Amino acid sequence: MVSRPFSTILSVLLLTLGVGMIALLLNVNNHIQEQIQNNVRGIDMVVGAKGSPMQLILSAVYHIDAPTGNIDLDEAERLQKNPWVSYGIPLSYGDSYQGYRIVGTDHQYPELYNAKIAEGRLWKKTLEVVVGSKVAKKLNLSLGDTFSGTHGLNTEGDTHEEHSYLVVGILEYSNSVIDQLIITSTESVWEVHHHEDHEELAEEEDHKHDGEDKNHEHEEDHESEQQHEHEEHREVTALLVKVRNPIGMIQLPRMINEDTNMQAAVPVYEINRLFGLMGVGLDTLSTIALVIMIVSGLSVFISLYNALKDRQYEMALMRSYGATRWQLVWLVLQEGLLITFSGFISGIILSRIGLWLLSDLMETNYHYTLSEWSFRSDEAWLLVIALFIGVMASLIPAIRVFKLNISKTLADA
């Protein structure tokens, strides 16, 4: 083995690639599924502004896409009173801080994900926020810190400098989307935005005042009218809905999509659609990885077989010095197993490096992490498959060793 470094390296390399790819796929697939399952629990339906249902799901449930738009609060509240609806959690988002989204909601939202308070308490007043564990760690936020949100989801947006949020609580790690969110009350989000609207309006009004000094009586009316307008225009971005029974599951989306200005999207359906699209890619990659593994098995076989031709004499020599057939068969098997095992180990290491790189990429782009260094149970199966390939590849050489004609080999040498 040492005397034929290139063929051995080739075998190990091929196996590394095969095992690495499969392990990486298994991990990524499992992590994504896990995250998706975790984040979708308790949500039967997402109601939001009309647009792409996939986008609505991705933005409202997973917080990785831009929102589709806003829906009227009145309409959302009307829906919450619908007998088919068990509960509806309003979400208002669109602002962020250092790339982490600020979501206005009510106390049902952390409850939905079983997120417990690690430090502090939940928000009580407007502009009080609770941060997810990952956000707290990454941004080094602790209780009592203040910050201002940015309009939009990237860091370059306008900051709402006049309003600063106060951190009153930090959540425990829950392995769900809430870890990467900053949550606050719906009113906080309104306040930040309305104040801005108000300022703009006030400026406009100032201009008006210049021209309309005389209309003093109207002013008060005007202001109250404006306030009224504000009340009417209260909006949320989406509503996470839990349906009471299966009939509601069928009726409710139809009703919402046909009779209202909103759309209802079913996460399970959209996620299945997404997986359907992704699945083709995953299947192709696993097939390629499997082919690589088979080729590596072939390479191990050829390497062992050629090695045996060169070493037939040594094998006969060892037999003549007292080695039994089984000892030599075991020797050949060991070599095959050693090659496949080292291929497996380096494959797993490769997959972890890949996972780490991918995780880094996901972290910067979506704030989702994949990193998990533990050994998965399906990777034990991969080990079994790898060793099986090793045994299969050494089988024919082993049989040859077993049937080796010592006398002839020694005489021919």
Next chain:
Amino acid sequence: MLRTRSLFFAYNEHTKFQFPDIELVESDHLLVLGESGIGKTTLLHLMAGLLKPTSGTITIMDTSILELSSAELDRFRGKCIGLIFQRPHFISALNLYENLAMVQYLAGKKQNKKRIQEVLDSLGILHKKNEKPHRLSQGEQQRAAIALAVINSPKFILADEPTSSLDNQNCARVASLLKEQASGTGSKLIIITHDQRLKDQFQNTLTL
């Protein structure tokens, strides 16, 4: 100690050998002389249990080796018989010392460093013990091959043409080395050769 009776071996219809009976009872070493193609190597392989005869019996130390199972025979050979082949061969990945340790291991013995040192020293190649076998000179290889054969102090040392490729001087030296090593471990030598030069060195000869 070693006895063969009506040994017959056939590779195929045209190549078959009938060997005379051999009896070695506590006497001296044995030199078996014969021309090429007469089945010398075949006889050696038969006696070492590397080949099974078509008919006949071989008894070594009261053991009928043809009745042993394959694994038993391998063990028996490892313990009782040391083999020296026409051209020296080693396990090329291991150095000289490791080759000897390997042979000890294969015979089911514990690694005995002192014995390895002793054998190498007596053959004058102790300073080469960390060399790979193929780096040794031809004479050193020849001596290393003797070391492999005697390391386990076997009852019999079977040598196949150990001197045919050597000049007169070296031929005599190898012959005396073999005898020296054999008497050192109390082994009996059985040398099979066509080399007439060895005739003077051994009293007990058999011509095929």
